[in-house]
Amino acid sequence: MSAPTPPTRRVAVIGAGIVGVRAIRELLSPLGGLGAGPAPTRPILVTRRPDRADQLRSSFGDAVEVRTGDRALPHDVGTVVVTRASDDQLDVVTEQLRHGRDVVSTADAPDVVSSLLGLHDTAVRSDAALVVGAAMSPGWSCLLAAHAATLFDRVDELHVARDGAAGPACARQRLRALRGTALDRRDGAWVRRAGFSGRELVWFPDPIGGRDCYRADLAEPLVLVPAFPTAARVTARLAATRRDRALAPFPVLLPPPTEGGPGAIRVEVRGVRDGERHTAIYGALDRPAVAAAAVAAVAALRVLGGDRRPGAHGLASVGGALDMLRELARRGVRAAAFEGAHSLDVDDMGPSRG
Amino acid sequence: MRGLRRALVAVGLGALVGAILRLLGADRTPTEHGGWRELRGPELR
Numbered sequence: 001m002s003a004p005t006p007p008t009r010r011v012a013v014i015g016a017g018i019v020g021v022r023a024i025r026e027l028l029s030p031l032g033g034l035g036a037g038p039a040p041t042r043p044i045l046v047t048r049r050p051d052r053a054d055q056l057r058s059s060f061g062d063a064v065e066v067r068t069g070d071r072a073l074p075h076d077v078g079t080v081v082v083t084r085a086s087d088d089q090l091d092v093v094t095e096q097l098r099h100g101r102d103v104v105s106t107a108d109a110p111d112v113v114s115s116l117l118g119l120h121d122t123a124v125r126s127d128a129a130l131v132v133g134a135a136m137s138p139g140w141s142c143l144l145a146a147h148a149a150t151l152f153d154r155v156d157e158l159h160v161a162r163d164g165a166a167g168p169a170c171a172r173q174r175l176r177a178l179r180g181t182a183l184d185r186r187d188g189a190w191v192r193r194a195g196f197s198g199r200e201l202v203w204f205p206d207p208i209g210g211r212d213c214y215r216a217d218l219a220e221p222l223v224l225v226p227a228f229p230t231a232a233r234v235t236a237r238l239a240a241t242r243r244d245r246a247l248a249p250f251p252v253l254l255p256p257p258t259e260g261g262p263g264a265i266r267v268e269v270r271g272v273r274d275g276e277r278h279t280a281i282y283g284a285l286d287r288p289a290v291a292a293a294a295v296a297a298v299a300a301l302r303v304l305g306g307d308r309r310p311g312a313h314g315l316a317s318v319g320g321a322l323d324m325l326r327e328l329a330r331r332g333v334r335a336a337a338f339e340g341a342h343s344l345d346v347d348d349m350g351p352s353r354g
Numbered sequence: 355m356r357g358l359r360r361a362l363v364a365v366g367l368g369a370l371v372g373a374i375l376r377l378l379g380a381d382r383t384p385t386e387h388g389g390w391r392e393l394r395g396p397e398l399r
Contacts, residue, residue: 205390206389206390242376242377243377246373246376246377282393283390322398325393325398326398329393329394329398334392334393334394335392335393336390336391336392336393337390337391337393337397338388338389338390338391339388339389339390339391340387340388
């Protein structure tokens with residue numbers, strides 16, 4: 001799986017929205033046990049807006065090279081993190097892969113994620129790794145699913161739910177997802193279901209607690225199904241209120257906030273261990289922009305450290321979920337396990353085998 | 355005609371009150387059994 005360590009240790013972040021800027025901050029913070037060798041040198045942040053560039057230069061000083069426009073990146077850039085809005089990612093990712101750079105994408109729109117996964121052959125030909133959906137959900141949720149799966153001999157079902165949104169682009173994507181058509185995996189086949197259907201009360205970590213979640217057009221099944229070929233059912237749901245549901249057909253007149261409030265994810269894995277059926281539930285609570293940026297940066301550092309798999313893969317498929325979760329926890333982005341009446345007691349299972 | 359109008363108004367008012375109650379009604383959720391515990395130690399080793 002591991003290829004030789006890339007000769008360059010410079011990272012560029014394309015997209016200077018709320019996630020991109022936080023990703024740069026994560027890249028500037030000291031490395032933990034992740035990746036061998038020195039920390040990446042002076043990262044590059046690319047924005048399309050000159051006014052934003054001036055703002056960022058005064059904020060970061062010499063620690064970050066802020067660039068504007070679509071000028072080609074320097075040759076010493078080995079890894080690129082693309083944090084633009086999902087719809088603006090495909091062309092950028094394709095171009096960077098053609099330059100032979102490893103790419104980490106935070107896209108969460110299912111059609112874009114599907115197109116990015118379709119770049120697998122392009123990435124393999126360029127001997128480049130493309131990590132797809134490295135955000136909070138998908139992303140962190142994929143790491144938790146991969147980690148929970150190590151508790152089982154066979155994974156039968158994965159159910160992911162999310163509450164909250166990061167920046168304005170993420171909030172718009174959330175609304176599109178709820179209004180769209182969900183794609184569930186059922187008995188080895190893809191099944192289309194209407195958005196806002198299948199209401200289910202889902203318990204997220206405190207203080208968010210119980211939220212009604214609905215089917216939505218989410219990318220999780222697209223990245224989880226290849227990682228868990230034995231799973232007969234893979235679903236993803238999004239938390240929404242009755243008001244969201246009632247107002248869904250109408251245009252949104254108010255702009256989304258610059259940054260949403262705290263968000264949460266919940267990953268439920270059902271499977272078989274020692275011949276018995278069990279359920280493991282992991283969850284996490286953080287500001288979605290903070291979590292997405294940390295996941296993208298940690299994935300980029302791992303790739304930069306030489307632990308890379310050429311081709312296009314979701315985070316559940318690239319391996320090293322435990323290392324990445326440990327590094328995220330070290331950076332303050334922590335996950336939790338649910339101990340319910342019917343859930344698997346992970347303490348009784350001993351250390352995970354991943 | 356007058357009776358029909360009254361019936362329509364009554365149905366409309368009923369629907370309006372129902373919609374308001376549905377949208378603003380208390381979202382009381384059932385009690386949660388169990389709880390969340392941070393993943394640490396052996397679980398992240």
